[in-house]
Amino acid sequence: MTLDKYNQKRNFNFTEEPKGENVKSKNDLIFIVQKHAASHLHYDFRLEMNGVLKSWAIPKGPSMNPNDKRLAIMVEDHPLSYKDFEGTIPEGHYGAGNVIVWDNGTYTLPEEQSKAATENKLKTDLEKGHIRFILNGKKLKGEFSLVKLKTKKENTWLLIKKKDTFAIESDILEENKSVISNLTLEEFEK
Numbered sequence: 001m002t003l004d005k006y007n008q009k010r011n012f013n014f015t016e017e018p019k020g021e022n023v024k025s026k027n028d029l030i031f032i033v034q035k036h037a038a039s040h041l042h043y044d045f046r047l048e049m050n051g052v053l054k055s056w057a058i059p060k061g062p063s064m065n066p067n068d069k070r071l072a073i074m075v076e077d078h079p080l081s082y083k084d085f086e087g088t089i090p091e092g093h094y095g096a097g098n099v100i101v102w103d104n105g106t107y108t109l110p111e112e113q114s115k116a117a118t119e120n121k122l123k124t125d126l127e128k129g130h131i132r133f134i135l136n137g138k139k140l141k142g143e144f145s146l147v148k149l150k151t152k153k154e155n156t157w158l159l160i161k162k163k164d165t166f167a168i169e170s171d172i173l174e175e176n177k178s179v180i181s182n183l184t185l186e187e188f189e190k
């Protein structure tokens with residue numbers, strides 16, 4: 001069960017985060033990016049695959065500039081229901097701090113068409129340590145890659161925007177409102 005780690009890290013009597021259950025959807029494959037004011041502010045990038053969200057924590061956040069390479073630490077799989085989570089993880093609990101959904105949308109792979117083929121290819125390429133995908137979000141658009149670094153540290157990847165018609169040099173993080181509540185993280189209070 002790939003959500004065991006997710007469930008072990010959390011006490012659902014205290015956090016508002018959803019319980020980890022593997023739920024396959026029939027809809028298009030989705031991605032989300034959450035902005036998370038934990039002890040260190042970061043962005044959580046998540047891609048749907050086989051009923052869970054494969055997840056990376058990106059300290060500096062994603063960039064639409066192909067010259068930027070953003071460190072992305074692969075973390076535990078999250079449940080698909082996490083896609084709508086905005087809220088406050090309480091003090092003293094794993095990931096304590098406020099979370100907003102900074103971007104969301106669907107994704108495809110450059111070559112694959114069907115959902116099953118896409119998920120199979122993604123799984124194989126994740127194991128190889130190099131994935132390419134096309135985001136159709138409100139902020140993030142076009143092709144990106146995630147490349148695993150061959151360092152001693154497991155789980156260290158780089159997120160890089162491909163040069164395409166969607167690439168821009170300006171800082172996409174300046175668009176700082178939630179795509180759900182339309183609030184910034186600072187404005188967001190429960």
Ligand code: MN
Binds near residue numbers: 042043044057095
């Ligand atoms: Mn996080």
